[in-house]
Amino acid sequence: MSRKSPLLFCCGLLVARVAGAQSVDAQALVERSDATRNGWPSYGVRVRISNYEAGKQDEEHLYQVSQKGTEKTHVEFLSPREKGQYLLMLGDDMWMYLPDTSRPVRITPLERLSGNASNGDVARTHYALDYEATYLRAEKVEETNCHVVELKAKRKGSTYQRIEYWLRVEDARPVKAEFYLTSGKHIKSETFDEFQKVNGRTLVRRTTIYDCIRKSSRSVMEYSGFAPREFPDKLFHQGRADRF
Amino acid sequence: MSFFAPALAVLLLGLPGEPPDEQAAAEKAIQTRESFSVTDEGSSVAGLRAPGSDWGNLLLLQSSFACKWKDRWRFSSSLAAFTKTQDETHAQVRWREMYVGLSAGELDLTIGKRLQRWGTGYAFTATGILDPPRTAADPTDRLSLNEGREMIQADWIHSSHAFNLVWGSAGLLERHRPGMRETVAFRYNTLISGFDAAAIVAYDRGGPAFAGANFTRVLGQAVEVHSELAWREGAAVLLGGKYTHSSGVTIIAELYTPPNTAYYRPTGMPPSVGRQHYAYVRTSKSRLRELPGWKEWDVALSLVANLDDRSHIAVCDAGRRLGNHLYAHAHAEAPAGKRSASQYGMIPYSALISVGVRLQM
Numbered sequence: 063m064s065r066k067s068p069l070l071f072c073c074g075l076l077v078a079r080v081a082g083a084q085s086v087d088a089q090a091l092v093e094r095s096d097a098t099r100n101g102w103p104s105y106g107v108r109v110r111i112s113n114y115e116a117g118k119q120d121e122e123h124l125y126q127v128s129q130k131g132t133e134k135t136h137v138e139f140l141s142p143r144e145k146g147q148y149l150l151m152l153g154d155d156m157w158m159y160l161p162d163t164s165r166p167v168r169i170t171p172l173e174r175l176s177g178n179a180s181n182g183d184v185a186r187t188h189y190a191l192d193y194e195a196t197y198l199r200a201e202k203v204e205e206t207n208c209h210v211v212e213l214k215a216k217r218k219g220s221t222y223q224r225i226e227y228w229l230r231v232e233d234a235r236p237v238k239a240e241f242y243l244t245s246g247k248h249i250k251s252e253t254f255d256e257f258q259k260v261n262g263r264t265l266v267r268r269t270t271i272y273d274c275i276r277k278s279s280r281s282v283m284e285y286s287g288f289a290p291r292e293f294p295d296k297l298f299h300q301g302r303a304d305r306f
Numbered sequence: 307m308s309f310f311a312p313a314l315a316v317l318l319l320g321l322p323g324e325p326p327d328e329q330a331a332a333e334k335a336i337q338t339r340e341s342f343s344v345t346d347e348g349s350s351v352a353g354l355r356a357p358g359s360d361w362g363n364l365l366l367l368q369s370s371f372a373c374k375w376k377d378r379w380r381f382s383s384s385l386a387a388f389t390k391t392q393d394e395t396h397a398q399v400r401w402r403e404m405y406v407g408l409s410a411g412e413l414d415l416t417i418g419k420r421l422q423r424w425g426t427g428y429a430f431t432a433t434g435i436l437d438p439p440r441t442a443a444d445p446t447d448r449l450s451l452n453e454g455r456e457m458i459q460a461d462w463i464h465s466s467h468a469f470n471l472v473w474g475s476a477g478l479l480e481r482h483r484p485g486m487r488e489t490v491a492f493r494y495n496t497l498i499s500g501f502d503a504a505a506i507v508a509y510d511r512g513g514p515a516f517a518g519a520n521f522t523r524v525l526g527q528a529v530e531v532h533s534e535l536a537w538r539e540g541a542a543v544l545l546g547g548k549y550t551h552s553s554g555v556t557i558i559a560e561l562y563t564p565p566n567t568a569y570y571r572p573t574g575m576p577p578s579v580g581r582q583h584y585a586y587v588r589t590s591k592s593r594l595r596e597l598p599g600w601k602e603w604d605v606a607l608s609l610v611a612n613l614d615d616r617s618h619i620a621v622c623d624a625g626r627r628l629g630n631h632l633y634a635h636a637h638a639e640a641p642a643g644k645r646s647a648s649q650y651g652m653i654p655y656s657a658l659i660s661v662g663v664r665l666q667m
């Protein structure tokens with residue numbers, strides 16, 4: 063082998079790696095992974111969030127999510143302390159319906175963020191629409207081969223500014239995610255722990271969100287009752303007083 | 307107190323543990339929602355300038371029930387029963403809402419007593435023609451005691467357009483604003499380029515006609531602006547905005563100027579004082595999760611000022627979640643101004659503190 067051979071070999075590897083990365087369509091990967099949380103164009107799902115502090119459960123929230131297309135989401139709050147509250151998202155526009163005020167209150171994207179798992183984590187599940195995806199690298203998470211993609215917010219309704227997203231090479235199923243603020247601060251991590259088969263579709267069953275600011279806090283999100291449903295357009299009109 | 311025991315028993319026995327799974331519910335003809343709460347709140351006033359006790363207690367029992375049959379028929383009711391002790395004990399039951407509705411495609415018909423809010427303001431409203439009276443010092447009706455109006459309503463919603471036609475009875479309005487009659491009101495509400503905008507016209511039998519418009523708009527990640535403009539014998543204007551800092555602190559500010567006419571005039575204000583100007587500021591933070599030990603706390607400070615007579619009222623609210631069902635709260639008010647001739651100075655105490663706890667099922 064000539065003296066140039068190792069150099070050529072390294073260049074070859076680099077070219078192959080870059081070519082490999084370019085051949086992965088990051089946006090298509092994210093679209094595929096979105097299907098694990100959005101099984102049908104129009105569907106209902108129940109989400110239970112259990113918050114843990116220092117390993118001990120301290121509160122629980124229950125939501126009924128109604129999704130129509132990619133732009134219309136209606137979230138009904140069902141846990142005792144929040145009963146009668148609703149969150150409506152129409153694209154980038156959001157309203158909170160509070161029983162005390164008997165009317166929808168317009169909210170800003172920043173108001174939506176609260177707790178380990180935010181309303182955005184429940185209601186904003188089409189990452190391919192909300193974020194611009196860029197392929198970063200291939201990486202192993204434990205024994206699973208993953209693609210790592212970077213997601214950057216492309217609309218004001220996006221819940222996070224930046225996400226690093228690990229997707230299983232085999233089927234683009236999400237494995238874990240890290241969420242960042244505009245400042246670059248890493249605020250949350252999420253692991254996708256369990257999946258379920260519903261009408262032949264693989265859908266998420268359980269995820270865990272770890273608070274990176276309060277290290278002792280985590281939230282477990284459990285999805286149940288995924289089902290295709292037809293919803294009338296009027297359910298998603300911001301001016302409709304009757305939300306149930 | 308005698309009516310509380312059976313009501314409590316019926317409500318508790320009738321409460322299911324958790325709403326049924328939506329997949330199963332979708333297949334069921336009837337879906338229901340119910341809630342129940344008991345609140346006990348003690349209050350104490352300082353510097354009382356009227357005869358009576360300077361402490362009081364409120365025991366409040368609230369229940370709501372809604373059911374839907376085949377996404378077509380709806381029934382909804384909300385009840386508040388309370389005993390108020392201050393020198394003497396008085397009991398009262400209020401049906402806050404009770405109505406039935408029929409959905410036929412894009413058309414909804416409703417008949418019954420219903421809370422309706424068309425105004426977009428937080429502390430004030432110029433266009434809330436059917437709204438319950440709004441108190442700037444308690445704009446969210448923190449104890450949920452407001453009552454609706456008896457009405458017949460037709461709503462037609464097509465795409466992003468909503469048309470509402472309402473006939474409201476004089477019953478409740480007469481109690482709050484003597485001299486008013488039935489109201490017929492029409493609203494058109496739509497969402498255009500992020501503007502949630504509405505135009506409203508109304509006519510009170512025997513009273514002057516009303517026309518108004520309002521909007522809300524979110525700008526960027528943190529700012530919301532809203533405004534209301536109405537005409538009824540004179541122009542009423544509201545300008546407001548909300549800013550949310552990345553730390554979660556939210557500031558709401560509003561400027562409001564109503565004409566001093568019978569419809570807009572607050573109780574106790576003489577007609578001779580002319581147009582009034584108000585300012586409102588509220589700073590709040592829900593969930594102080596960044597501070598160790600304060601994760602479950604909500605706090606809010608607000609100030610309402612009458613800029614003409616230079617009186618104001620400062621309000622402080624704090625609450626703490628205790629598990630999944632309990633919420634403890636404290637509310638304090640401190641009015642200030644000329645005692646004989648100002649809106650908030652005339653409030654007959656110099657400070658009020660209320661402390662309570664709510665059990666919610």
